[in-house]
Amino acid sequence: MTDVVLDGVEKVYPGGQVAVRDLRLRIDEGELFVLLGPSGCGKSTVLRMIAGLEEVTTGDLWLNGSVANGLAPRERNVAMVFQEGALYPHRTVKGNMMFPLEVSGDDRAEAGAKVVELARALGINSMIDRLPGTLSGGQRQRAAIGRALIREPSLFLMDEPLSSLDAGLRTELRIEITALVRSTGTTTVYVTHDQVEAMTMADRMAVLRDGLLEDVGTPEQIYEDPATVFVAAFLSSPPINLLQATLWAVEGEGLVLDFGSQRLSVPWNDPRASSLISHHGRSVIVGVRPDTLLPVTPGSPAPPGTTLSGRIRAMEFHGHEWLAYAEAGVPTADAAEVGRPPPPEPRDPGRPGMRGRLRTLLGGPVRDDPPVEEHAGHHRRSDLVFRIAPGNRPQRGDHVALRVDLSRVLFFGADGHRVTPVHR
Known part of the structure; x- marks a missing residue:
């Protein structure tokens, strides 16, 4: 060994x-x-x-x-x-x-x-x-x-x-x-x-x-x-919900995640609040796995700031469960593009060729260098993906309220790295 x-x-x-x-x-x-x-x-x-x-x-x-x-x-x-x-x-x-x-x-x-x-x-x-x-x-x-x-x-x-x-x-x-x-x-x-x-x-x-x-x-x-958005998304089946929000520290309410048309609130006594408050007024990416979203039973309202809502657009049967996709009007992030490192400058470990010497002398790219390709990335529809056990379930077109288990939500900065400490 x-x-x-x-x-x-x-x-x-x-x-x-x-x-x-x-x-x-x-x-x-x-x-x-x-x-x-x-x-x-x-x-x-x-x-x-x-x-x-x-x-x-x-x-x-x-x-x-x-x-x-x-x-x-x-x-x-x-x-x-x-x-x-x-x-x-x-x-x-x-x-x-x-x-x-x-x-x-x-x-x-x-x-x-x-x-x-x-x-x-x-x-x-x-x-x-x-x-x-x-x-x-x-x-x-x-x-x-x-x-x-x-x-x-x-x-x-x-x-x-x-x-x-x-x-x-x-x-x-x-x-x-x-x-x-x-x-x-x-x-x-x-x-x-x-x-x-x-x-x-x-x-x-x-x-x-x-x-x-x-x-x-x-x-x-x-x-x-997970340490990054990419890791959270790569190790996620069904796919993790990556929601874009602006974080605000609001006295008497907590740390508010503003998604535009909807919002969640992280209470001040949450152990992650001291790390999150440094992102006051900044964009964050909120990672919500499908099993942290639970449909709210009618007549059993959830506490304020703990739910997201949407209208069911599609459902998939997986035998032991259903996967539902609810149109929520919440902006989503593309894990393939968030925090992607810039492509490395091509370099030759050996003696530089004529083009390398010209680039050094001229301080920039040689005229016939190929143009850098722009990648806009693919952005998923603003769906919330969540799980439903077999049995009584909503139907396509139904409006649903989903309670979020805030203790399991992941917070990432705009660069794709975790805002809160990663424990190893």
Whole structure:
């Protein structure tokens, strides 16, 4: 087993494309650590730098207390599983799993017994004499995982190994991989874009966006106490309500969240009031998860400043519940754009070319630089999304009042970062 430390690590590709920026992260020994984020956020690049398949441009990568920037992949004692498994097609399952032990010169009889034992744990012992082409996608991935684990690496790296499988098989393998990795105690770094995989598998996780670290913590910490708007929205299904408001400190009423046509009030005795008051007169983004909105029963009025209202525009049946969308006339924020870091200035880690020298000399872009593309972003309709249990429920077109559990509301500044303290 080993621990991993990334200290100010950056990756810049030839031509100046910056894939990872100033990443500072520690992965503890024996931990199942998940790197989560959308496509293109840099998570696979981080994994490949740890494996030694990509060079670190700047910063230091530490493995088990030693700087590993210059180590070749074979010197790092890591094993990696890719999205497609990458088995040798001419070797049986047993032959694929035996291969690392053959290379290292292990006793053949002992290696064979080890393969059978691991194949049984992976549920593929009945097919160890079959070729990869005769296996299903899930069986091939099990064999690939077995080949990676058989030589007992100090570090296990997995790059979206379940993304090409159907939903039912992903769930089954997710449980098995988690149990197997934890039973071996091998430090594991797992890359995925699937929030369910991250939340259910990780001891701790990091969320990346555009090559930058947005948040790191346990799944519970990141879900309940996200550091940014992006993290709150990315780990939210159904989607979190992100409402734009102006915050006012009003004597005798509390901290008023003014949405224009509606308002909420946070009482002065709320423990977050001391942090919120610094945003008096400023714009804030209010994060309200669907399960913090509860339809008010007619004849049971809620206290003033605790409800929002709207007219139901659409409903979706999800078996165990309904999801309702109520048109509320409240401005919403687009998590994809809020707090998005500016694109990094392209830079070449090597000697600057002619265009780079001209840019330095002229103090600005060269004439034929491509124009910067403007992104207006997509803004969701001003709906309030909330959950309804099966049974008595409102209908489309009905007007509803929704009581807000203010203790669970999240507050973000216009830059997308939390206004109130984030606890880790």
